Amino acid sequence: MTFPFDITINLSQSRIKEVQNKKITIHNGITTFLGPNGAGKTQLLRGLKVSLNSHLNGKKIRYVSAGRLSPMESYRSDNQGYGNTIQFDNAQFGDKSAVSRRHKNETILGDIATLSERADILIKIQERLRKLFNRDVIIDWDGGMLKVFFARIDSDSSESYSSAREASGLLHLVSILAALYDDEVGCLLIDEPEVSLHPQLQAFLLEEIKKVAGRNNEIGKKLIFISTHSTEFVELSSVQQLASIVFCKDIFENPVQIDPSLGEFQGKKLQALLARLGQEHKLALFCHKPLLVEGPSDQIICSAISRKLSLNTEAAGSQILPVTGKGQFPVVIKLMRLIGKEPSILGDADALTDGLDIISSFTTLSSANNLANELGHRDASKFARDIYNDFCLQISEHWNDISSLCKKHYYWVNRDKEKEEIIAQKRSAFCWLFNTDNEIIKTQPNGESWLTIKNRLSSLLDFLEKLGCFILRKGTIEAYYQHSETLTNDEKPNAASYEVNGLMDEDDIKVKSAYSDIIRPIKFCSSAKEINEAQATRDLLLAIASPALASINKNTSDNELRILSNSLLGDKSNLFKLSCIVEREDIFLNIELLSNILDINGFPIKIKKGANPIEVVNNSLGLK
Template identity: 25%
Template sequence: MIELETRVKIPFLWGKTVFKKSNWSQINLIVGPNGSGKTLLAEKISQQFEAAGYSVKFLRADRNYSDQISILKDNEKIRLKIEKVLSSMFGKSITFIEDIDGTLIPIVENKAWNVEYMLEEAECHGLREIISLLVNLYDSTADDCLFIDEPELHLHPQFQTFFMNEIRKEVSHSQQRMFFLISHSPFYIDLRTPEELSGVIVCHINKAPTSIEELSEEDDALFRRFLPRFNTYHKQFFFSDNQIFVEGYTDQQMFTYLLTFIEDEYSAAGTGIIDVGGKDELGVFCKVCSLLGTNGRIITDLDSLFSGKLRDVANEDERVVGWLEKQKERQADFYSSIFSTKELAQEITFDKLIYRLERYLIKVSQELHEYCEKNPVPEKLQPLMEKLCQLREKHENAEAVDTYKTVMLQGVNKLDEELTALLSPATAATIPVIKNLAAFILAAAEAARIYILPRGCIEHYYTRTSIQYMPVSAKDRLFRNELEFIQDAHRKSVRKNYSELIEILEKAAGRN
């Protein structure tokens, strides 16, 4: 880690806010969407490093390839190293002949066909670009800080990955040399340790750049477990504030198709739907977005309320805390009806609200089971009771299981009148309280751009099949049936059939 306090102001991009950063990695990445000021920020950072005594070189996106050729002529060590790389990667070698005016002309030999040709006239942009990058990378005596704008230009992803690996090799040989990559490519987001997150600067539209200066021990441990599963597909969110994270593959596919049916489809330009492989991973992405200052959005299943990292992250999120603080006076009567005087004297948190919801659901569940053990199960309640009994048989302490509590909440939302009719007056009186409390909790989660599907999971919004309660099996087959309908249906029909999902998607994709 290298310490140098930098302060950058660019008023026309982000107003009066000052970007500050003191801790720098040897490999630093400046990322973000087009028009967010990445290159301008890099230029100002490079000026401050230069003013601090560092030797700085800035390779711009419009860099001149010819400027790099003279280094190859003068430095045999670099030339031989690059020749070895080219031979291994392309089966080609490069040699130089001197023109009558003394300029150096690079000649490429294709060994496979024993053909020679002039590099600048016949070779593709990609080979010239990788030569240019490697010349500056291997010339370790030339600069302390190398800034490269758009190192992905003209490069196939495999060569972007190769160049990033070569940067790592150079860093391992020198403790002082630093690299700054201004990039749009996820192939350069090569984070192997939590410490390397401090080298990422995220630029935003109309907002000052953000970065992580340091991590808590808890966050460090979290990211050490998470980073090995952090693939190129996931890294899209570094380049846009408009990414939406979902739990799994079918959610990702369904929302991606529905994205084209939202009212103002152009407002969602740059939006991507990324599946992360589970609700705990959603919590990690939410945490990363929070630390980096990116406005990540999440659409998740109802059971996320009752367990997992996402619940913990939402509880600590400043936006949720602030939203609940603003609701304190407005919800005073409601709070006093569900919390004791002692509880009201303490802070009402997101987690406490969910805990209270769980208590109500368990009470309804217990009384419901007692009733059904002594009486015939009403027809409308049979699917609910069958699902709850299956979960009780499967789990020793079913009432503590997130799916069980989710099914119970689904039952309250669907069958409030039927449940009220058979419960005791005191417990029946909690049914509208449960519904109001659940809606209030979902609204609090939205303050952190976490959108929880109130019906349960995405399959409960399907139109080709009827799914009542979680968990849901054969998700892929159900999705395929739904997809066939979406692909054949008229736009108005899709918007009508999936109006609830599209409404949630519109809120998640909105930029405000």
């Protein structure tokens, strides 16, 4: 066996006609499947179980499922809910007949059967448990049934105890290590190796995986495939390691792998980025539309706004990712696109005013020209370049018109005096334009030309936002603060944290107004719709309200309404209390919500007989 080689994953077991077989390339001993929940990683692993048969070199193939401890749940928990005593001490792992099926068994039963057969594998695991966890593991046949016991070697008492009483993390570790060390296995597929393991233990397990991963025609080596949601099982310090990651989005779409021979990966900037990738960058590998921001302060504010407004950024397939300064935007964007992501950025004003390098990452997209054509421009890059050049020309020729006003801005006051002054002029002028009323701009010398360049810049910013490039119109994220003064660079994270404390106590409407420029990119990257429990409740409510309004009269009792609603919705009717209210000659149906956990405003709802219940309910709940 030589690397790399291609393999077609047989997905016929999915039983969905639209699902096609997938092709991947195996570059080394470890191949890692990454992607969000529901991306099809488990199906791909199971497909490999079929497809790898021709690559076994006479060895076994083993699949270890994410639910590998499931056979033990009847001994570790009250899984029937009867409140009975948990049967810890009755835990057993099968009989003699199960040993012959151990490589086909996808749970811990197969691994314990291996330990009963292979004393050498048992010794390897015992030694690690003793030295790392002060535990010993004992395999025993009791009345024809295989049982496992643990003992603490750091205790005065050497009394053993049932495996069902041991921490689930150690049981998971024993299961995976037994499969790893089994040299009868030539290909090992592990679904979610991180289950129940804390980060340091995950790191230890990865090191053990790396020791045995390789060509399965070598002694003690095996092909290993893992599906994971943990950054601890992702190593990205080189192009070759990146090539061994299979990025999954959906089982109906082809997974993405990079070709390490591509010219883009020979560049020093991209190689340097891979060498220093941290945990935060790795998190972006699990999402589809990462939002790149300039630093920790921006991440703190964006994450807080996402939480405050329940935008569910991470759950919706995004990740707010800080990069080290705006100069890193182009290379990070390139990397993300090469691995199948759709990155967006939230940049300070200088991401545009200092040059076109950053926005060129978006104006050169294939979709950019289509959008530009809709605005009457033939070429997106030329559209951006013409506006930018005219802006620079305006600053060069007419800076004195507005210099006294622009010199009050943060960008000018804190400028780097060793750099060209024109940089500070462009930055501060941009911010002055977008934070000054148009009527005031008109009153300045050459006011009409300044207003024209502002309008053109505004059209460019709107255009860029459709491509995923967001530029802060106030300059920096600190300019949007409502509760914290702008501090020095070293103090920015502290100021951001202080700002978060204030904005979390603010009314949502005020937050949406004050931070609108920041909210737009977060929503752009988040594919989730707003969670609105009122929408989910409305149909139930109307199913009761309409029939009740049709039958209600002055003498209708609460009990009659309760019986009616129960006949319509059964137990779900317990969400509401219906009552009849008579005011002069008018009859009203009053509906109260009987739940302490639903987050819905607008109750009680009072509907006049003869009124349109849909209209009243929608108005009360703030729905369209």
